[in-house]
Amino acid sequence: VMTQSPATLSVSPGERATLSCRASQSVISNLAWYQQKPGQAPRLLIYGASTRATGVPDRFSGSGSGTEFTLTISSLRSEDFAIYYCQHFHNWPLSFGGGTKVEIK
Amino acid sequence: EVQVVESGGGLAQPGRSLRLSCTASGFTFGDYAMSWVRQAPGKGLEWVGLIRGKAYSETTEYATSVKGRFTISRDDSKGTASLQMNSLKTEDTAVYYCVRGVPDRIGYFFDYWGQGTLVTVSS
Numbered sequence: 320v321m322t323q324s325p326a327t328l329s330v331s332p333g334e335r336a337t338l339s340c341r342a343s344q345s346v347i348s349n350l351a352w353y354q355q356k357p358g359q360a361p362r363l364l365i366y367g368a369s370t371r372a373t374g375v376p377d378r379f380s381g382s383g384s385g386t387e388f389t390l391t392i393s394s395l396r397s398e399d400f401a402i403y404y405c406q407h408f409h410n411w412p413l414s415f416g417g418g419t420k421v422e423i424k
Numbered sequence: 425e426v427q428v429v430e431s432g433g434g435l436a437q438p439g440r441s442l443r444l445s446c447t448a449s450g451f452t453f454g455d456y457a458m459s460w461v462r463q464a465p466g467k468g469l470e471w472v473g474l475i476r477g478k479a480y481s482e483t484t485e486y487a488t489s490v491k492g493r494f495t496i497s498r499d500d501s502k503g504t505a506s507l508q509m510n511s512l513k514t515e516d517t518a519v520y521y522c523v524r525g526v527p528d529r530i531g532y533f534f535d536y537w538g539q540g541t542l543v544t545v546s547s
Binding site for chain 2: 347349351353355360361362363366367372404406407408409410411412413414415416417418
């Protein structure tokens, strides 16, 4: 089971956002992060816990291993306000966290 | 350019069946796993199932919630994947996304997503 916190994060543009994802058992570094904007399909941001997907700006960074993971957005831009999901791919069944909504403060 | 397009969504009654299709292009289809992820209205993402490529004997994996009711298949010659949904329940109502699966160690993450197709299960 993947648990994300907080459920909602209120941040001002230009500020740093830190999102957490916790696994109920170790998934080593088999973790991905996705961004979803309203009315759109999710977009892959990070895989392998810390590797940015193609075209993802370097203000997005992932860290962690085992059961504790973090997605950091160093300086929020208007286009970053969205819902973020983590997903483990360590074993079957695969699963997503419940999501963190990043909203404008 | 990689493209993934779903079709086949619509309204179905509880207990009935529906078949979704996914057409992909822009990459060597047979080299990748294909998966389905769904999202109930206003809710988060739920992984549904996955089919591996021919190199892995096109084996499948399913979420507990759909195992025995849903079946994923693929036709590499056409670049298509399908999701056969039987014994539908109201809780299967969701937008269904077809996604390309990238193998990483023992699992998969998803790098290309379709725009989704809405399935509504209601009497």
